[in-house]
Each structure stands twice: as structure tokens, then as C-alpha cells.
Amino acid sequence: MQSVAKPDLLSQLYELPDKLSPEQAKQLMEETLRAYEDHIDRFLPLYVRVLGEEMLEWRAEGAWLYSPTGERWMDCLGAGGVFGLGFRHPKVVEAVKKQIDRVGLSSRLFINPVTAALAKKLAGLAPEGLDQVFFANSGTESLEAALKLARLASGKPGIVGTYYGYHGMSIATLSISGLEAWRKGTEPAVGGSAVIGFNDIEQVRKAVTKDTAALVLEPVQWASGCEVATTEYLKAVREHCDKVGAFLIFDEVQCGLGRAGTLWGCTPSGVIPDILCVGKILSGGIMPIAAVVYNAKVRYGERDRPQFNNSSYGGNPMSCAAGLAALNVMTDDGVLDRAIELGNKLGAILDEWVKKYPKALKSHRGAGLMRCLEMKQPSMGSVMQDYARKRHVIVASMMHMPQFVRVSPPFTASDEEFDFFLKAVEESLEEISRMSLMDLMRYNNDFGKHAQQVMMQLAQDRAAEGH
Ligand SMILES: Cc1ncc(COP(=O)(O)O)c(C=O)c1O
Secondary structure: OOOOOOOOHHHHHHHOOOOOOHHHHHHHHHHHHHHHHHHOOOHHHHHHHHHOOOOOOOEEEEOEEEOOOOOEEEEOOHHHHOOOOOEOOHHHHHHHHHHHOOOOOOOOOOOOHHHHHHHHHHHHHOOOOOOEEEEEOOHHHHHHHHHHHHHHHHOOOEEEEEOOOOOOOOHHHHHOOOOHHHHOOOOOOOOOEEEEOOOOHHHHHHHOOOOEEEEEEOOEEHHHOOEEOOHHHHHHHHHHHHHHOOEEEEEEOOOOOOOOOOOOOOHHHOOOOOEEEEOHHHHOOOOOOEEEEEOHHHHHOOOOOOOOOOOOOOOOHHHHHHHHHHHHHHHHOOHHHHHHHHHHHHHHHHHHHHHHOOOOEEEEEEEOOEEEEEEOOOHHHHHHHHHHHHOOEEOEEOOOOOOEEEEOOOOOOOHHHHHHHHHHHHHHHHHHHOOOHHHHHHHHHHHHHHHHHHHHHHHHHHHHOOO
């Protein structure tokens, strides 16, 4: 009997229902994994294969990510803090739908009112004096634009960043971030770039000189385990930059817009940069957008150019509609206040847990809803990530420093949802506290062995197909 070929689900995605049968889900999973492996990337699909769970984004709503069969996880990590408003916030969705029925992308020859409205709103929220806006498509692009602006405005070459700073994956942003693993193979770094220690004013005084265009800092630096810049440091940095005539750039792509428990990461210090980069939450979790907000000193430096930068898509009407709706929800619907409230609650609970689970939790760092749990042992990070996920909460240990587990819950979580997240993390901490070093070793070894088996099986399957 001739076998009937299964339909190719990837070619009929929008004919499929919101909930799939287990068989359809399995088929869709395999087709998706296969297309990733063949055309996109092998690492992420391998991770999904090894875990063997239905980690296939099918629908998303509020705090929750749903698989095709309807299994759900509360996303408390979301693309490094993008989902402050959760997934598909109704007001952001509505604004984007309305905008798409008017103008989607811009001709870039005419002006557009929604782009103007977002610039006005953002300038109104930015720290004092920062009222000039350039829209970019991603955080990385906003940092690139900020560096370009600083060089144009100062006429100087030097750009300085900090170890464990993260500003994106382009060559210039990698040149001012201090993680060797990210930079490796992309060298040489951009001329004039330097990297120094974070929260160390003496290093700033040495490295930031009369030849420096800009120093770039994150007020809360996630990649070193959500390290918070001290107020004394930021004040001294501001003073030194003014003294030598260097611009100060704050990368608030992640810590800004309420994530770190205040409107801006720099708000508690009272220190205002010359250039502020904003991203992630500005998207409303719907449309990619980032922005550079800068002051008149920097603007003056644009000199007589008609434009200092350009992009086909930057500041497009759909992204600006999402950004405007997101900012309105933050300011008018009490979402910023909710972020502050939940951030304070999380900080207090983490303080308690450090005392209650000393065998698992060494400390915690960060601010607001941008936190890192520092586990007692590096091997505990991945266990924490797995245990929380088994309890349907997504958090992640850092690949380059696995003792740190990042948590970035949505600001819009209800009390019940926030308690669900806390319960999953606390139960995981309890379980890890009961593990001996031997148990931990066994857990991680078993995972390694299983990963190897999966890789071997995959290689055999591919060989059998003639690949
Ligand atoms: C502080 C910071 N800056 C810049 C970026 C780069 O942003 P994007 O991934 O949107 O390019 C990120 C992304 O995680 C970030 O956390």
C-alpha cells in the first residue's frame, strides 16, 4: 500500500487552528526544528531537542507563552526584558492594527504624525534637557547611532565602555563591551575603542581623556549579574566627562522605562547623560523599535548635515504606533507604578530567600524587576532554570556566568500571576537546597550524557538520509 505523505504544516500555518492535536504539534515541532537546523541555527534547536519539551511558540497572551497543544509558561525573561507589558498588550495591538490600515512603513519623503507624536512623548519623559530623538530598529542600532553622534559632535575618536557591558553584537558595540567570548574572531576592534572596569572611577579618570568622544555605561549592567552603578560613581563620572569634554551615554535599552524600578535607570542618582539609548519595552512587546534621545550640545555637533543617520525602517509608523501606545499604557494606566510596586516586592522577597535558602542562594543583585539570583554554586544555575521551567516559569541562567539566574517578570502580571512566579522560584530553591554536591554533579552529568545521545541520534538520522 502506498503511504500518504503528511501535509507540510509550515506551508499552511495560518490555516491551522489555535490549538493543535498532539500529532499535529509533534509534526509542526519536527518541521520547525528541521528548518532551523537547515537554514537558521543549530544551537537553539539542539537545546529544544535535548529538553524534549514542547518549546514551540504558538500563541502568547499577557504573561503567558502557549505551545501548540496549549501548554503554557509564564515568561519572566522575555528577550532580556522586552515584555514589560507582557505579550500582545491589547492597547498596543489595537494601535498597531489601526496604524497598519493607514500607513505601514514610511516613504521617508513625507513626514508622519505618529512618528512625531512618539518623539514628543519620549522627549517629555526623558531626563531634563534630552529632547532630540533618533529612532532605530534595535538596541544595537541605537548604540551605533549614539556613538556616531558622539564622534560627530565632538570631533574626537575615543569611545570607552566597560567590562561586561553589553550594547549589542555589531562590531562597534562589541568593541566597547568587555566580554572576550563575544568579541573573539571579530577583531580588530574599532579604532579608538577601550574597555575599563565598571563602578571604578579611577579607571574612568585614566581612560576618558581629552581625545574621548564618549563613555558608554549601563546604570544597571545586566551581563555582570545585574550590577547597579553606585550614585557616587555616576556623579563622579559625570563630573569627569564634563571636565575633559567627553559625552556620557547611558545605555538604558534594558534597564530603562521602568524595568529597574524607576522610570530611568539613572533616575535614583539624579545624573543625566548627554545621550540616552532606549529599546526593548518601547516596542510594547509587539513591534521592534529603539531610540536615541540626546541634548542640544550633541545636536549642535551634528553641524551642517541634513541628517546624521538614516534607515529605511527606523521610526516607521507601525513601530511608532506600538511605542506610543506602550508609553501611554505605562504613564496613563498605572503600569509604571505597578512595575515599581512589584519590583519592591521582589527585592524584599529575595532578601528573605537569601536568609531562608543559604544552601542555594548566595545573594541577589539588580533593581526593580531586573534582578539576578546569585546561586551558591555555578552548577546550580542551569538546575534553577530547569526546575522553574518544569513549574511553568521561564527564567535563565547566564551562559557566561552560570551562577547568575536572570529574572525579568512582566509589569502587568496580576497578583495571582506574580505569586505563581514566586512560588515556582521558591519551590525550586527549596529543592536545590536539598541537593548535595553529588546530586548536582549527577544532574548536570546526566544532562550532558543525554545531550550527547540526542546529538548522536540526530547525526545518525541525518546520515541515513544521506546528509
Ligand atoms: C543593555 C543593552 N543594550 C543593547 C542591547 C542590544 O539590543 P538589541 O538586541 O535590541 O539590538 C541589549 C540587548 O539585550 C541590552 O541589554
